[in-house]
Amino acid sequence: MPCSPKKGPGGIDCEAGGISAGLSEKTLRLLLEAMEITADGIGIFDPDDRLIFSNSANAALFGLTPQQAQGKTFEELVRHCYREHVGINIETDDIEQWLAMAHQKRRRHRYRSFQTDMLDGRWVQLTEQLTEGGEMFTFFTDITEQKRIERKLERLTAKLSTQANTDDLTGINNRRNFLRLAQQEVSRCRRAGRDCALLVIDVDFFKLVNDEYGHQVGDCVLCNITAALSKELREYDVLGRLGGEEFAALIPENGTVQALEVAERLRKAVVSIDHGEVCDGLRPTISVGLAVSEGAGIALDWLISRADQALYRAKNAGRNCCVLWSDAGN
Numbered sequence: 257m258p259c260s261p262k263k264g265p266g267g268i269d270c271e272a273g274g275i276s277a278g279l280s281e282k283t284l285r286l287l288l289e290a291m292e293i294t295a296d297g298i299g300i301f302d303p304d305d306r307l308i309f310s311n312s313a314n315a316a317l318f319g320l321t322p323q324q325a326q327g328k329t330f331e332e333l334v335r336h337c338y339r340e341h342v343g344i345n346i347e348t349d350d351i352e353q354w355l356a357m358a359h360q361k362r363r364r365h366r367y368r369s370f371q372t373d374m375l376d377g378r379w380v381q382l383t384e385q386l387t388e389g390g391e392m393f394t395f396f397t398d399i400t401e402q403k404r405i406e407r408k409l410e411r412l413t414a415k416l417s418t419q420a421n422t423d424d425l426t427g428i429n430n431r432r433n434f435l436r437l438a439q440q441e442v443s444r445c446r447r448a449g450r451d452c453a454l455l456v457i458d459v460d461f462f463k464l465v466n467d468e469y470g471h472q473v474g475d476c477v478l479c480n481i482t483a484a485l486s487k488e489l490r491e492y493d494v495l496g497r498l499g500g501e502e503f504a505a506l507i508p509e510n511g512t513v514q515a516l517e518v519a520e521r522l523r524k525a526v527v528s529i530d531h532g533e534v535c536d537g538l539r540p541t542i543s544v545g546l547a548v549s550e551g552a553g554i555a556l557d558w559l560i561s562r563a564d565q566a567l568y569r570a571k572n573a574g575r576n577c578c579v580l581w582s583d584a585g586n
């Protein structure tokens with residue numbers, strides 16, 4: 257008669273007519289041999305949580321041979337790992353608390369699956385399956401390679417995400433990420449009923465720098481300017497490179513007076529940069545256009561277009577200056 261579990265996983269009837277019915281002694285021996293040969297761990301705990309069967313792989317989870325592990329309770333096995341620094345990685349300074357937590361989770365569900373790491377660096381996926389009679393089957397499989405690939409993917413994803421958000425040359429937010437972060441800040445200020453200011457910053461006559469000193473020096477000048485701007489801004493201000501020689505800064509929770517002060521500070525900081533011998537007295541300047549939200553309802557697009565208009569005025573006014581957008585003047 258073929259093997260046909262009557263009650264399914266966790267409720268297998270192993271008595272007459274159950275899983276062993278019709279299996280020859282040889283087949284049962286082979287089954288035991290298969291359980292021993294497999295690299296997967298197989299264990300059975302009785303209703304008192306005492307290990308009544310374990311293959312070698314399963315016993316190794318506790319740093320023991322099957323003979324040594326046989327008859328020990330789950331708690332004794334864990335204490336052995338902790339005391340001898342073998343088997344599963346029990347990361348705690350308080351083993352009693354760790355065991356109390358483990359007991360809270362263990363045997364609460366008929367089926368539970370989780371991952372854990374071992375002191376030898378391996379990772380395993382552990383599965384616990386309760387029978388109706390209260391025994392617990394435990395299975396584990398080695399997932400070290402899967403974990404290694406997962407970690408590699410995580411690192412790669414983080415790297416890609418940084419690359420996607422960062423300007424290659426200057427290392428600050430690129431246009432896309434600046435707009436995303438600035439949008440968040442504008443919304444936050446609007447909800448809090450606070451003002452915020454947007455500064456559009458453009459390097460003056462930058463084409464001349466490139467023409468006179470070359471593109472590489474131009475790049476270096478852009479990096480120096482970025483460093484000077486970053487130094488003058490606060491941690492929660494958002495700075496980004498919009499493209500070319502144009503930057504933007506979103507200054508949250510700042511009204512007109514403070515925003516003008518910040519803009520002027522940035523302008524002076526750029527004029528004071530020492531670009532080194534290679535640039536021979538080069539003193540590039542910036543023009544800044546500002547727009548300040550006044551109370552509720554101001555959107556980022558509104559701020560950008562007004563700051564752009566103010567920048568246009570700053571350029572027309574002779575450059576190396578800061579202009580605030582206002583209804584009257586624009």
Ligand SMILES: Nc1nc2c(ncn2[C@@H]2O[C@H](COP(=O)(O)OP(=O)(O)OP(=O)(O)O)[C@@H](O)[C@H]2O)c(=O)[nH]1
Binds near residue numbers: 464466571
């Ligand atoms: N070195 C370097 N130059 C860049 C980069 N991006 C844009 N530029 C240069 O920046 C210059 C911008 O020139 P324009 O748009 O004419 O502006 P400007 O010379 O700064 O003049 P105003 O803005 O009117 O004061 C161009 O020569 C671009 O090639 C970059 O990443 N590196």
